[in-house]
Amino acid sequence: MTSYALFLGCTIPARQPHYELAARKALTKLGIQLVDLDGMTCCAPPPIQSIDLETSLAVAAYNICLAEEADLNIVTLCTGCFESLTIANRLLKEKPKLREKINKVLSNAGKEFKGTKEVKHYLQVLMGDVGVDRLKQNVVKPLKNLKVAAFSGCHLLRPSEILRFDDPERPRIFDTLIEALGAKSIPYKNKLRCCGGLLRGYADDVALAIARDKIVNAYNAGADCISTLCPFCFLTLDLGQTLIKATYKEEYNLPIIHYAELLSLSLGVEPKELALDFHKVKIDKVLEKIR
Amino acid sequence: MAEEKLLDFAREITGRLGGETITNCYQCGTCASTCPVARTTERYNPRQILRLALLGQRDEILKGDAIWLCASCYNCQERCPQKVEIADVIYALRNIAIQEGNTPAIYTDFATALISEGRLAPISKFLEKKRAEYGLPAIKPTGLEALKKILAATGFDKIVFKKEGATK
Ligand code: SF4
Ligand code: SF4
Numbered sequence: 365m366t367s368y369a370l371f372l373g374c375t376i377p378a379r380q381p382h383y384e385l386a387a388r389k390a391l392t393k394l395g396i397q398l399v400d401l402d403g404m405t406c407c408a409p410p411p412i413q414s415i416d417l418e419t420s421l422a423v424a425a426y427n428i429c430l431a432e433e434a435d436l437n438i439v440t441l442c443t444g445c446f447e448s449l450t451i452a453n454r455l456l457k458e459k460p461k462l463r464e465k466i467n468k469v470l471s472n473a474g475k476e477f478k479g480t481k482e483v484k485h486y487l488q489v490l491m492g493d494v495g496v497d498r499l500k501q502n503v504v505k506p507l508k509n510l511k512v513a514a515f516s517g518c519h520l521l522r523p524s525e526i527l528r529f530d531d532p533e534r535p536r537i538f539d540t541l542i543e544a545l546g547a548k549s550i551p552y553k554n555k556l557r558c559c560g561g562l563l564r565g566y567a568d569d570v571a572l573a574i575a576r577d578k579i580v581n582a583y584n585a586g587a588d589c590i591s592t593l594c595p596f597c598f599l600t601l602d603l604g605q606t607l608i609k610a611t612y613k614e615e616y617n618l619p620i621i622h623y624a625e626l627l628s629l630s631l632g633v634e635p636k637e638l639a640l641d642f643h644k645v646k647i648d649k650v651l652e653k654i655r
Numbered sequence: 656m657a658e659e660k661l662l663d664f665a666r667e668i669t670g671r672l673g674g675e676t677i678t679n680c681y682q683c684g685t686c687a688s689t690c691p692v693a694r695t696t697e698r699y700n701p702r703q704i705l706r707l708a709l710l711g712q713r714d715e716i717l718k719g720d721a722i723w724l725c726a727s728c729y730n731c732q733e734r735c736p737q738k739v740e741i742a743d744v745i746y747a748l749r750n751i752a753i754q755e756g757n758t759p760a761i762y763t764d765f766a767t768a769l770i771s772e773g774r775l776a777p778i779s780k781f782l783e784k785k786r787a788e789y790g791l792p793a794i795k796p797t798g799l800e801a802l803k804k805i806l807a808a809t810g811f812d813k814i815v816f817k818k819e820g821a822t823k
Contacts, residue, residue: 388791405798410727414762417671417672417673417746417747426798426801472808557691574695
């Protein structure tokens, strides 16, 4: 069985048990063993990078050290965690001077980054370890008739030179995995554009305007739901619709669903086994469609 | 002398992690035209930030609001014909601003959470109970001791909690 150290990050365990639950159920069903390591911390994402890039690299590297000690590769559910851990992993593997500098910092905590492990987003595990064919064979409830607006979030794809996940201008992986479940991944305007989530807390009005754009574009394209891969994008678009209603007096009721939830449902997990009440925009319409 | 001042700030930026590529910019505007924030608000334009920085407008950049409006989406960086690492340059500028005490309140909150909890979002009692109900494993404690040593070694708390002209 393939095993990974599960890197949960901050937002998922604190706010989105529905994501965690669905991801654990789906990946385990597909034969991936998830190991919860002691002592992981925040991955040091953009807010921390904004304060001090060097600190953020050191904190990310510390977490990778824990996986190295456990002799496990890391799987992340959050694209933000994927980005910050991958950047640290790549830069420290490829830049000896930087690695020396960061290792000096880490030595204070008794750690040394060795560069022996990989960081993967769970979609890479689905593509690489499970494979599209085996995934299809495991689908017991195809999501027929479901029109999905795929939204990968920025930090799965960019900066592509470092993340090397998919073609940054014409990505296919996420759409392929949606279609493997029997759903249709539909085109919509500005599909690859940001949700604005990282501006929340500093410029809420700007953040909301950008999020609204995403909702409107998916809605106008006739999507039944937007599928996300990142707890932050989820929050921005799900809770965002409550804020849009209050601010713009517009109501879209467009369900936002983590891909892991769609995956679980298609693998035969019953809706009542998932924590679906954590969705602000209720997803009943979607469940109705895939019954 | 003006020339000198101009080069000083550029040198300061290129000497920092993330800032290395700023001098490649030839002001084509590709970054601004692909930026979701610039399309949404007039308060923000990445090309202009780079120009002002290269012109040595240190105070305007570091004390102003603009550098905080980047959503870190890396769209611009992906498309810049000159391979300027724009989003990273903006991180470098933010790093300098914070070192000088120009720290937006929300960033102080992030830093405080990291230092005290080892995570940016605290876990409520309600959530802990819910997790158990759903059969999710209990949350593992964060490696706070190790983290504190790392943050002390980089001087993280000293960087953040230096207060001067804090913005917003
Ligand atoms: S796209 Fe690159 S070269 Fe063009 S203005 Fe922006 S940073 Fe400068
Ligand atoms: S990274 Fe910042 S400057 Fe670049 S496109 Fe995104 S929001 Fe605009």
